[in-house]
Amino acid sequence: MKYVHIVDEIIRQIEEGLLKPGHKLPSIRALSKEFACSKNTVIRAYQELESKHLIYSVPKSGYYVVDNHRFRLSHSTENKKIDFLSAGPDRHVMPFRDFQHCINQAIETYKHEMFVYSEPQGLYSLREQLVQYLRNNQVFTTPERICVVSGSQQALNLFVSLPFPNGKHKICVEQPTHASFIESIQVHQTASIGIEITGKGIDLKRLEEIFKRGDVKFFYTVSRFHNPTGYSYTNTQKRKIVELAQKYDVYIIEDDYMGDLDLNLKHDPMFAYDPSGRVIYTKSFSKVMLPGLRLGLAVIPDAIRERFLQAKFAQDLHSPVLTQGALEIYLKSGMFDAHIHKMRLMYSKKAALLQQAYRDHLPSIVSFSKSLSGFYSTIALPEPLKAKQLIQLLEQENVYIDDASKMFLPEFAKDNVLRLSISQVEEELIDRGIQKIANGINKLMLKKRQIYSFRWT
Ligand SMILES: Cc1ncc(COP(=O)(O)O)c(C=O)c1O
Known part of the structure; x- marks a missing residue:
């Protein structure tokens, strides 16, 4: 049943914050075109969403997203997973x-x-x-x-x-x-x-x-x-x-x-x-x-x-x-050219946000790469910090990153390099994610210093 598919898709977009409270939904005609279905199917989907109190209609204007407390809570960026680990393309824009x-x-x-x-x-x-x-x-x-x-x-x-x-x-x-x-x-x-x-x-x-x-x-x-x-x-x-x-x-x-x-x-x-x-x-x-x-x-x-x-x-x-x-x-x-055009703008914007966040938050002893687009960059931790320690610490904060050690030949092995991918991180979470990484680095540095000063006293 196609209307169920439309209902599920709109709920997903609301849950993921892509459709925000007050946001106007596409017209019945536009949606029937997008889903290659009849207008009646879209009307049925919208009625179903209305009965669930997820959207409301304004006569002669259209359908809008309800300010739903349940979703608002789940959208608070406070404890949202921040995924610098996954390396595939942004799944919201996969064609x-x-x-x-x-x-x-x-x-x-x-x-x-x-x-x-x-x-x-x-x-x-x-x-x-x-x-x-x-x-x-x-x-x-x-x-x-x-x-x-x-x-x-x-x-x-x-x-x-x-x-x-x-x-x-x-x-x-x-x-x-x-x-x-x-x-x-x-x-x-x-x-x-x-x-x-x-x-x-x-x-x-x-x-x-x-x-x-x-x-x-x-x-x-x-x-x-x-x-x-x-x-x-x-x-x-x-x-x-x-x-x-x-x-x-x-x-x-x-x-x-x-x-x-x-x-x-x-x-x-x-x-x-x-x-x-x-x-x-x-x-x-x-x-x-x-x-x-x-x-x-x-x-x-x-x-x-x-x-x-x-x-x-x-x-x-x-x-x-x-x-x-x-x-x-x-x-x-x-379609490919149109898609790439969108991707280029999206990833260059994300890369700019990342670079700004690196400059704003990372301690000066940390070096990082300066890419203008693409997904990837690295952070090299100062001695004696190890990438794995920081990764473990950040997992408790719901932030996920990759350790770059498998990207080296044995004779070049390094255990202090992190690889970050921004493809799966929402724009508004990039700054918060880097802030958490910076806090983690500072915390580990402090701990190391305390251990060293303890050894010398
Ligand atoms: C630099 C680079 N080249 C090639 C590949 C492989 O890509 P494909 O999925 O086309 O096999 C990857 C995959 O991660 C990659 O990072």
Whole structure:
């Protein structure tokens, strides 16, 4: 019964504070369009909500949310969970309903094609759409060089496992980097060389030394909104890294998973500095859209293409076709561009609030990263504090954060770094969350000082 679905959705929005007391509800016509149902279904849903005293109607004006004491209590931000831990996109803005239309449309348009075996490289018609999408991001390529993958992690994992045309064996990787890439290196027991990434990027002299040493198959880099530090390279740094890769015959795997969130359209991906195949570009549709789709892409050089497709075929034959067909329609209809536009504004606003809160509350001995958008940033605690201690303390305050220790290779291990994601934190809770983190740090510092002074007296 569709009206129940509408009732549930509106109650959820009231419970989560998205619809506030006094807020006017959408018109019957708008809602019937949104839920693809008749006006009578919406009227029935509104009557049901009225009978529950959750909304009221004003003749000739519309329906409004009641100032409900029960919900007001649950909305007080005082003890609300603050989730800096979850790393998926903000679930309030995931485009479920638009994507649902695209899935229906894909079945209508392609019929049985959506349910039979397909090409390992991905639907050709989707790859044509991806060419246009990539062009807007300064990645100029052809459908023949694109491979649709089951999440960009699949492409990264295959690159770790495959031999490369330069005949080299080691992987150079920023330290820290996101945990699933570290997992991949460990699963394949691949020799790796770490290079530290800080608030200024990487030491390019050190990178040159590593490349020069001679056995580097590829340098894996997250060029924008790095996970976990949030760092984005400047164009000058990106150009220099590409030059070094060319000079020493090293490939670059450029993971541009959240590149669409960049507000500065003059920022180039590394791919733009060498589209010949030296830079292999990967993109995820998880962070900015729907992670459960498991869809990503890689732009692969001819020299690796066949080997890569063979390995992809051996792993899963091809990525699911239905979601590929729906993504094609989502891109073609302009829904993706409209969605990204919203995401860009939302995450840059959240990032600005976070930076302000860091400056306002964190003690000066704490260092933090300064990202302008994206989800992630890190806080490095001063000696002798450990990330795990603070995490435990904050859980009692209903604040959740991640410890970055699994994002380091063993030789770079650090236990004082926290990773924060702002994707799931409501704007009005960011400041309060950082204030609680700052209080926690101060509390632990005080405790340590007391222990030390006790030992010395
Ligand atoms: C930097 C980075 N690249 C790639 C991935 C994998 O994304 P996908 O969901 O497309 O496999 C992640 C996931 O967390 C990530 O953080």
